[in-house]
Amino acid sequence: MSTVIRVDGLSKTYGAGSGAVHAVSEATFELAENRIYGLLGRNGAGKTTLMQLLTGQEFATRGTISVFGEQPVENARVLERVCFIKESQRYPDDFRVKHVLKSAPWFFANWDAAFADELVERFRVPANRRMKKLSRGQLSAVGVIVGLASRAPLTFFDEPYLGLDAVARQLFYDVLLADYAEHPRTVVLSTHLIDEVSNLLEHVLVIDDGRIIIDADADELRGSAVDVVGARSAVEAFTAGREVLHRASLGGLATATVAGLDDAGRAAAREAGLELAPVSLQQLVIRTTTLGDAEPENGEPA
Amino acid sequence: MDDSRPIFLQIAEQLEDDIVAGRLPEETQVPSTNELAAYLRINPATAGKGVNLLVDQGILYKKRGIGMFVADGARARLVAQRRDRFREQYLAPLLTEAERLGITPAQLAAMIEEAGR
Amino acid sequence: MTAVTASTPSSPFGRAWRTVRLLTTNPWTVIGWPLVILGAIFVMTWTIWWLIFASVDPADLTETADGIRFNGAVSYIFVYMLVISVQAVNLAFPLALGFGSTRRAFSLGSGLAFVLLSAAYAVVLTIGAWLEELTDGWGLHGAFFRTFYLATDAGWLAQWWIYFCWFVFFFFTGTIFAAMYVRWKALGLTAAFVALGVLVVATIAVLTLTATWHLFWEALAELGTIGIASAALVPAVLAAVVGYLVLRRATPRG
Numbered sequence: 001m002s003t004v005i006r007v008d009g010l011s012k013t014y015g016a017g018s019g020a021v022h023a024v025s026e027a028t029f030e031l032a033e034n035r036i037y038g039l040l041g042r043n044g045a046g047k048t049t050l051m052q053l054l055t056g057q058e059f060a061t062r063g064t065i066s067v068f069g070e071q072p073v074e075n076a077r078v079l080e081r082v083c084f085i086k087e088s089q090r091y092p093d094d095f096r097v098k099h100v101l102k103s104a105p106w107f108f109a110n111w112d113a114a115f116a117d118e119l120v121e122r123f124r125v126p127a128n129r130r131m132k133k134l135s136r137g138q139l140s141a142v143g144v145i146v147g148l149a150s151r152a153p154l155t156f157f158d159e160p161y162l163g164l165d166a167v168a169r170q171l172f173y174d175v176l177l178a179d180y181a182e183h184p185r186t187v188v189l190s191t192h193l194i195d196e197v198s199n200l201l202e203h204v205l206v207i208d209d210g211r212i213i214i215d216a217d218a219d220e221l222r223g224s225a226v227d228v229v230g231a232r233s234a235v236e237a238f239t240a241g242r243e244v245l246h247r248a249s250l251g252g253l254a255t256a257t258v259a260g261l262d263d264a265g266r267a268a269a270r271e272a273g274l275e276l277a278p279v280s281l282q283q284l285v286i287r288t289t290t291l292g293d294a295e296p297e298n299g300e301p302a
Numbered sequence: 303m304d305d306s307r308p309i310f311l312q313i314a315e316q317l318e319d320d321i322v323a324g325r326l327p328e329e330t331q332v333p334s335t336n337e338l339a340a341y342l343r344i345n346p347a348t349a350g351k352g353v354n355l356l357v358d359q360g361i362l363y364k365k366r367g368i369g370m371f372v373a374d375g376a377r378a379r380l381v382a383q384r385r386d387r388f389r390e391q392y393l394a395p396l397l398t399e400a401e402r403l404g405i406t407p408a409q410l411a412a413m414i415e416e417a418g419r
Numbered sequence: 420m421t422a423v424t425a426s427t428p429s430s431p432f433g434r435a436w437r438t439v440r441l442l443t444t445n446p447w448t449v450i451g452w453p454l455v456i457l458g459a460i461f462v463m464t465w466t467i468w469w470l471i472f473a474s475v476d477p478a479d480l481t482e483t484a485d486g487i488r489f490n491g492a493v494s495y496i497f498v499y500m501l502v503i504s505v506q507a508v509n510l511a512f513p514l515a516l517g518f519g520s521t522r523r524a525f526s527l528g529s530g531l532a533f534v535l536l537s538a539a540y541a542v543v544l545t546i547g548a549w550l551e552e553l554t555d556g557w558g559l560h561g562a563f564f565r566t567f568y569l570a571t572d573a574g575w576l577a578q579w580w581i582y583f584c585w586f587v588f589f590f591f592t593g594t595i596f597a598a599m600y601v602r603w604k605a606l607g608l609t610a611a612f613v614a615l616g617v618l619v620v621a622t623i624a625v626l627t628l629t630a631t632w633h634l635f636w637e638a639l640a641e642l643g644t645i646g647i648a649s650a651a652l653v654p655a656v657l658a659a660v661v662g663y664l665v666l667r668r669a670t671p672r673g
Contacts, residue, residue, distance in 0.1 A: 036345055057516050058670050074667075076434055079519040089517055090671070092510040094448040100514075103444045106437045107518035152519070173343060181336035181346050199303055199344040219308035219348060226306070270398065278306030 004154055004186045005031040005054060010063035012049055012210075023049040025210040027063070031203075034184040036176075038201035038218065040194050040285050046210040047190045048086065051156050055084045067154065083108065083152035085143040087159040091131040098127045100142055108150035110183075116149035119175065123168055136163030144172050148179055156188045161196070173200055194282035198222075204281070208289040218281065225259045225284050226266070230274035238272050246287035257287050309344055313352025321361065321372055322380050332362060332370045431527075434520065438528020439535070441515055442507050449536060453499055454543070461563055464492045468559045493564055496540065497589045504533060504593030508662070512601060513671030526663040529594065537586035545579040571644050584648035588655045595658040595665070602669040 012024040024046045031037055041047050052058035053065060056072035056079055065071060072078045091100065101120070105111035120127055123141040125134075134142065140162050147155050161169045177200065180187060191197055204221060206214035214221070225245055228235055232254040239247075239256045242265075246257040257279055261269070269276055279287070303309055320326040335353055339346035353370055356362040361376045400410050443449050507529055515525045547564040556562060562570070569585070571577045599607035626632050639647060 035347065052670065055516075055519075056521075059668065074521045074523055076429070076431075076521050076524065079521055080429065082519045083517075084519075085517050088672075090510055090513045092445075092514065093506060094445045095514075096445070099444045103441050103514075104518060106440050107515075107520060174340065177343065177346065178336075178340055181339060199309060199342075199348075202345045202347045218345070219310055219351070222305060222309060223307045270395075273402075278304060280305040 002033045003030050004033045004068060005029075006064075006066040007054070008064045010050075010053060010065060011061045012046075012053060012058060013061045022210045024053065024207075027207075027210075027212045029205060029212055029215050031186060031188070033186055035202045036180060036187045036189065036200055038194070038197060038204045039188055039190040039207065040192070040204060040214075041207040042192055042289060045207045045289070047192075047207055048088075048158060049210075050207060051084060051086075051158060051188070051190060055079065055082050055156065057084070080107075080109070081153040082156075083147055083150040083154070084156040085146050085158070087140075087143070087162060089139075089143060093132060095131045096128055097125055097131065097134070097138075097142055100131065100146065101127070104146050104150060108152055110151035110153075112149050112151060115179075116145055119145045119148060122171060122175075137165065137168065138163075140164050141168065148175060151179075151183050151185065154186045154188075156190065158190045159192070160189070161191070161193065169196065173197065176200065194285055195280055198281040206285050206288065213288060214285070221281055221284060223278065225257050225279045225287075226261050227255050227277040227279055228258050228261075228269055228274050229253070229255045229277060230272070234272055234274055238269055238274060245284070257283075303342070303344065309348050310351035310355060313338065313342070313344070313349055314355045317352070317356055318361070318380050321377050322384065324377070326372050328372045328374055328376055330372055331368070332372060334369055431524070434524035435528035435531055438511075438515060438520065438525050439532040441511055441518075442529060442532045449503060453496055453540070456499070457493075457496055457543075460492045460495060464563055465557055465559070465561065468557075468561045472559055491566065493544070493566060493569070496544075497585055500533075500536070500540070500586055501589040501593040504529075504590045505597040507532075508594050508597035508666070509601060512666070512669075516671050522667050522669070526666055530591075530659055530663075533590035533594075534587065537583050537590060540586055541579045541582035544582040545575055548578050549575060569644060569648075573645060577645055581644055581648040584651050584655075588648075588651040591655040591658040591662065595662040598662040598665040598669065601671065602665050604672075607665075 007030070008028050010024055010027040011022065014021040014023060027050065039047050039050065049058060053060055054067060054072065056074060059073065067078045068081060070078050072082070097120070101113075101116055104116075105113060123138075123145065125138055125141050125145065129138070131139070131142070140160055141164065144157065144160050144164075147157050147160070160172060164172065173196070176187070189197055189201065198218060201218045204214060204216060204218050205212055216224075228238060230238075230253070232249055232252050235254040235256050239258060242261075243259040244256050245259055246255075248255045258265075261276075266276060303312055317326065317332060321328075326332060332353070333341070335346050335350040338344075338349040338353070342349070353362065357364060357370070360373055361380065362370045363373045365371055396410070397407070400407070405413075511529070512522075512525055516522070520528075544564055548570070551557060551562065551564050565578075569581055571581055596608060596611050599611040603610070626635055642650060
């Protein structure tokens with residue numbers, strides 16, 4: 001499987017001196033062709049900056065980026081194969097939905113107009129309405145339609161579900177899966193709502209405070225951590241010497257999120273009278289990304 | 303899909319369940335990877351991994367250009383496997399919980415006897 | 420299963436041409452509305468002339484005819500084009516980049532679009548000027564298209580050239596301010612205006628302190644409408660080049 005994106009020691013810093021903001025710090029990773037990736041992280045973690053760097057919209061402070069084997073900045077050979085409609089994408093004032101759909105095919109060689117029309121109908125987007133007058137959900141739907149119908153070999157979806165209702169979100173996930181199955185391509189889904197999309201993802205990158213802190217297959221992560229619940233003393237005894245991602249306690253009861261617990265470890269926990277509870281991908285990310293914060297010794301339960 | 307285990311294992315188990323329950327008789331075609339993915343709303347590669355796990359175990363086999371089929375004798379093998387695991391998977395937690403509640407093995411046996419009637 | 424594959428690479432012109440199309444996606448903005456508004460202003464201007472003539476003493480007619488050669492109604496269309504170019508760079512630029520365009524292709528394409536629109540609108544105004552002469556100032560000796568600061572007696576091609584130069588000037592002046600805004604937001608825009616203000620004030624100061632205003636007016640008279648319009652191409656080209664250099668390192672932000 002060939003590599004689509006290769007990033008090495010990538011940093012983006014805004015400003016200088018003590019006021020400098022490190023939007024992306026020393027990121028190194030690779031994305032393989034024709035997979036669905038999740039770029040997960042909290043708001044302001046650096047997801048959008050990273051995607052802007054990968055699509056040549058932003059300029060790196062340090063490090064190298066290779067997309068389809070070449071650096072992306074001002075590189076038409078690379079950018080013609082990329083679609084990146086930002087969550088905050090702006091459109092010309094005089095544009096209606098139909099103008100977006102009219103102009104997009106000029107830029108995307110694989111554009112499927114019939115598919116786009118079908119999606120406009122299914123997402124119930126008013127084709128004649130001005131882009132300025134669209135609701136948040138309709139705006140998201142237009143971004144989703146362009147992203148899907150462009151069939152760009154490398155497609156970014158930036159928080160694509162904002163403002164969409166449950167039905168429209170489910171529609172997006174279903175259409176994405178069906179179209180991806182028929183036209184495999186590399187998809188990067190950036191989101192902070194992880195639970196909804198976690199089943200769609202093959203591989204996950206978690207970014208926190210500009211750093212890539214998790215780079216793993218989604219299935220590998222699933223079940224990689226487990227909540228151990230029980231009497232505080234028993235939990236403390238059990239977790240001694242184990243990697244704990246998060247702790248919380250309430251009175252005499254304690255919960256510890258333990259990473260990499262194998263079958264023997266699970267058996268030992270049960271033996272010690274402790275309960276085991278699964279940790280969802282979302283919970284795992286939340287607990288990993290808040291690790292740097294103050295440890296809630298007597299804090300609220302998670 | 304639950305969060306405690308990799309999805310591909312859950313896919314494999316679901317197909318196994320269907321085979322054991324007779325919903326997928328031997329020599330019938332199983333849904334394609336993409337059909338499974340769309341139906342369960344999961345990544346097609348993950349669905350493929352689950353199916354391939356069963357191919358590796360000889361539960362499913364591939365007919366070139368047609369798709370995946372349930373192998374001859376698959377059900378019998380799965381039933382045997384599950385019997386082996388029954389004690390560890392169901393009995394052990396049952397006994398642990400019973401002990402915690404002060405139910406003796408004899409009382410437990412009586413309860414099972416009664417429920418089975 | 421058909422994997423998404425790379426299509427044949429496009430040509431540099433093809434990539435620039437996409438921007439031309441993007442900027443004219445909604446034909447009402449660049450063609451429809453300007454013509455409608457031009458027509459409306461023309462009708463209004465003509466009506467006002469007619470009212471003036473109807474109420475003026477026949478003895479003062481010649482003087483009145485001179486007076487209406489100074490109207491500035493047609494200049495609105497130049498300002499409209501300035502607004503279009505500001506919008507193009509400010510809002511079409513982020514969309515073009517989202518669609519996978521390079522900044523270079525966008526800059527070349529928008530430059531091309533502005534030159535083509537300038538040429539086309541110069542033709543429209545030249546036809547207006549021709550009709551104006553044919554009808555002896557729309558029957559009222561008026562000057563709508565051939566106002567004193569735009570008219571020439573050097574033929575229709577020269578007339579077209581004057582209009583063309585001014586359109587180019589307004590389009591590209593718009594792009595540089597928009598580019599400053601896209602790159603540095605309000606700070607950039609303020610800096611651009613301050614720089615322009617300093618330039619204007621400095622020029623006025625020099626002319627005033629050296630008491631050389633008469634030379635300035637003489638130079639303008641010397642240049643004539645063709646010369647002044649042609650000279651406007653110099654800042655236009657400068658604005659285009661600087662605008663591209665500014666945009667080349669700009670990042671669209673939400």
